[in-house]
Amino acid sequence: MAQKYERIILVRPDIFEAGGDGVFRYLSEKGGKNLVVLDQDVLRRLGATEHSSLGGRAALDYLDEYVQFPEGEGRGSSRTERARTGASRSANIRHGHVDDNLDVALIRGAGDKDLPGLVAKVGREYSTSDGSPPRVMTNNRSERIALKADRIAVEKPGFLMVNSGIVDEWAVTGNEELLAKLRESNYNLPLERAVEVLNQDLRLNQFVRFVSSSPDFARVEGDLQWDRDRNEIRGVSNLRLRLLDDREKSRKLKIGEAVLPNLLGVTPLDMSQYLALQYGLLNPDISTFFLCGSHGSGKTLLAYAAAIEQVLWYDKGERQRRGYPDADGKGGRYERIVLLKPNQTLGGKKRDVGALPGTLWDKLRDHLSSYIDAHRETDLYTQMPFEDLMRHPKLPTSLFDASRTTGDLHLNGVKARLSPRTEAMEMTYSGVMYGRSFRNTLVIVDEAQNFEPYELRVIIERLGLGCKVVIMGDPWQANGEHVDREINGLTSAMAHYVNTPFTGMLTLGRNYRSQASRHARDWRTF
Amino acid sequence: MALDSNLQLYTFLEGLRVINDRDERGLVLGYSLAQSLLTTPLTSRRQQLQHDEVRAVYHGLEEAVSQCRNSPSSSPSSNPAYDYLCELRQVVDPLIERLKEAGSQTSVGKNSLQRAVELQLQKSRNPQDRLRRNGLGLMDSSIRRGRVYGQGNILRVDYDLLKETFRA
Numbered sequence: 116m117a118q119k120y121e122r123i124i125l126v127r128p129d130i131f132e133a134g135g136d137g138v139f140r141y142l143s144e145k146g147g148k149n150l151v152v153l154d155q156d157v158l159r160r161l162g163a164t165e166h167s168s169l170g171g172r173a174a175l176d177y178l179d180e181y182v183q184f185p186e187g188e189g190r191g192s193s194r195t196e197r198a199r200t201g202a203s204r205s206a207n208i209r210h211g212h213v214d215d216n217l218d219v220a221l222i223r224g225a226g227d228k229d230l231p232g233l234v235a236k237v238g239r240e241y242s243t244s245d246g247s248p249p250r251v252m253t254n255n256r257s258e259r260i261a262l263k264a265d266r267i268a269v270e271k272p273g274f275l276m277v278n279s280g281i282v283d284e285w286a287v288t289g290n291e292e293l294l295a296k297l298r299e300s301n302y303n304l305p306l307e308r309a310v311e312v313l314n315q316d317l318r319l320n321q322f323v324r325f326v327s328s329s330p331d332f333a334r335v336e337g338d339l340q341w342d343r344d345r346n347e348i349r350g351v352s353n354l355r356l357r358l359l360d361d362r363e364k365s366r367k368l369k370i371g372e373a374v375l376p377n378l379l380g381v382t383p384l385d386m387s388q389y390l391a392l393q394y395g396l397l398n399p400d401i402s403t404f405f406l407c408g409s410h411g412s413g414k415t416l417l418a419y420a421a422a423i424e425q426v427l428w429y430d431k432g433e434r435q436r437r438g439y440p441d442a443d444g445k446g447g448r449y450e451r452i453v454l455l456k457p458n459q460t461l462g463g464k465k466r467d468v469g470a471l472p473g474t475l476w477d478k479l480r481d482h483l484s485s486y487i488d489a490h491r492e493t494d495l496y497t498q499m500p501f502e503d504l505m506r507h508p509k510l511p512t513s514l515f516d517a518s519r520t521t522g523d524l525h526l527n528g529v530k531a532r533l534s535p536r537t538e539a540m541e542m543t544y545s546g547v548m549y550g551r552s553f554r555n556t557l558v559i560v561d562e563a564q565n566f567e568p569y570e571l572r573v574i575i576e577r578l579g580l581g582c583k584v585v586i587m588g589d590p591w592q593a594n595g596e597h598v599d600r601e602i603n604g605l606t607s608a609m610a611h612y613v614n615t616p617f618t619g620m621l622t623l624g625r626n627y628r629s630q631a632s633r634h635a636r637d638w639r640t641f
Numbered sequence: 642m643a644l645d646s647n648l649q650l651y652t653f654l655e656g657l658r659v660i661n662d663r664d665e666r667g668l669v670l671g672y673s674l675a676q677s678l679l680t681t682p683l684t685s686r687r688q689q690l691q692h693d694e695v696r697a698v699y700h701g702l703e704e705a706v707s708q709c710r711n712s713p714s715s716s717p718s719s720n721p722a723y724d725y726l727c728e729l730r731q732v733v734d735p736l737i738e739r740l741k742e743a744g745s746q747t748s749v750g751k752n753s754l755q756r757a758v759e760l761q762l763q764k765s766r767n768p769q770d771r772l773r774r775n776g777l778g779l780m781d782s783s784i785r786r787g788r789v790y791g792q793g794n795i796l797r798v799d800y801d802l803l804k805e806t807f808r809a
Binding site for chain 1: 661662663664665667668718719720723724726730766767769770772773774777778781784785
């Protein structure tokens with residue numbers, strides 16, 4: 116008897132581009148017998164060099180490695196022929212097995228030109244146990260509308276969807292009882308007790324916000340157990356909730372023992388900016404930090420100032436004050452900064468700058484404009500041009516004809532300089548992430564809501580020892596081809612990392628731009 | 642008669658923009674919704690009930706906008722939003738306590754917004770935080786949807802948005 120399936124799903128290419136091989140793994144784990152149907156034209160498109168995406172390549176790798184196509188399947192072009200040869204399906208279908216829960220069928224069809232026809236063909240060849248028709252899985256809005264108009268069952272990729280409310284989970288609202296208990300117990304409460312009083316679970320690095328005319332904050336902290344080389348957190352003990360002290364409420368930044376009047380001339384304007392700097396961007400225990408907020412909230416300026424601070428070279432005494440692990444050595448906390456933004460190029464390949472006119476620097480400068488603006492807000496602006504961050508200390512490069520000219524910097528009365536060994540900052544794009552790995556690097560992923568989930572996963576997989584990644588964005592500004600506020604790299608990564616001890620997250624709550632700018636957020640131009 | 646298109650969730654939420662801090666805005670909004678739905682006496686006829694509930698929400702938000710627009714110099718704490726939030730909490734927090742102890746008191750239909758918010762708050766371990774998230778969620782959804790134009794029933798559209806908020 117022919118196999119009946121729990122689910123028959125015709126998967127469209129955007130699902131692979133967003134989620135890589137995730138749909139196969141999801142259905143394989145889901146239980147029941149599932150069939151994924153792929154149009155061979157779609158397969159060819161995923162593999163074509165000029166259109167390939169990281170996720171598409173991952174899907175092809177999965178198929179190549181895991182799908183077994185038994186002998187004898189798919190021979191015979193007509194019913195008579197199939198009856199004669201004993202073949203179970205038409206010649207236009209290749210049927211393969213992955214495991215007990217998942218089969219894959221490759222079907223030759225009209226693909227994009229006749230999706231309803233393809234669905235009908237699948238429906239003739241295969242059947243479900245409850246008689247329901249095959250479904251199409253796609254997140255492409257126009258395709259979904261067209262399919263619904265043809266009365267074809269459509270589904271979104273639930274396994275990729277994340278509630279955008281996750282960006283507000285960086286802090287929970289506290290109550291008076293908890294605040295009173297914290298004050299009674301010297302501003303520290305064992306976490307178990309705090310959870311009991313608040314009646315809500317809390318996790319490491321999360322904040323509690325107490326409502327008042329100028330809000331109080333508490334933070335969940337613990338004693339971290341590191342491995343011998345201080346590369347990995349192995350465990351956490353003595354979990355507690357700690358009420359922030361007066362220095363913190365006055366928003367004074369501290370790096371190690373050094374209390375700073377400002378960070379390269381930048382001062383946090385409110386508590387959420389302060390917390391983002393102190394406990395996220397400048398915190399060496401946080402190797403994965405999510406910084407969310409709408410336009411004008413200060414994300415770029417804060418990330419830029421914190422990143423530059425941590426690649427500057429200070430003298431030995433200052434390194435000791437800052438608590439750098441190798442205080443006798445040289446260099447900043449990180450060797451350099453790598454900046455990543457999604458890049459939808461004009462008329463060129465996806466994620467590629469090659470097609471733009473002008474020099475390479477001309478092409479990159481537009482993508483760096485928000486950082487150039489941030490540079491102007493810092494004390495660095497009067498001491499060095501932004502370009503010197505990207506110039507080699509001694510040699511001309513493909514980006515610049517001349518090497519760096521900036522010498523010593525003077526910041527808050529302290530002498531510092533850029534690395535004499537390497538460029539301080541590099542900009543790259545996701546298309547070249549394969550084959551690269553980074554060490555001792557601070558990676559900033561900007562506009563992460565416009566990365567597809569699989570793309571961001573590949574970026575983070577490249578991070579080697581000593582790296583920190585800062586992932587910035589606003590899910591409500593997701594406007595890429597295959598992303599929206601429920602399916603995007605930013606929230607997908609947050610959901611994956613939220614409960615790890617090395618992760619922090621914060622959403623900046625205020626807009627510091629003009630009234631017209633704030634109002635523009637609600638301006639519907641679509 | 643068609644509703645004045647200025648009387649809709651979107652315009653009230655836009656008015657709350659006077660509270661610049663996102664979390665504070667979420668709290669004021671969440672508490673305002675709870676106060677409107679938990680304290681307004683309602684009828685039991687289904688369609689009229691839905692309209693009454695949405696209008697009660699509008700009324701509450703109108704009051705919230707008006708209070709939060711007060712000048713900081715006239716506010717005891719110099720933060721009008723915080724002062725209004727304190728007023729709201731004086732009403733809503735005891736209601737939540739009663740809900741937790743005695744269960745739902747509503748006599749209106751089981752599909753009403755009032756019932757939905759009661760159930761949600763009853764089940765919630767930290768109701769204050771739940772209200773904040775309700776406020777943030779409604780704000781984001783409404784702004785994304787935008788102003789409602791030319792649709793037959795603004796009340797219906799806003800009702801659905803509110804229903805979605807209390808289901809989350």
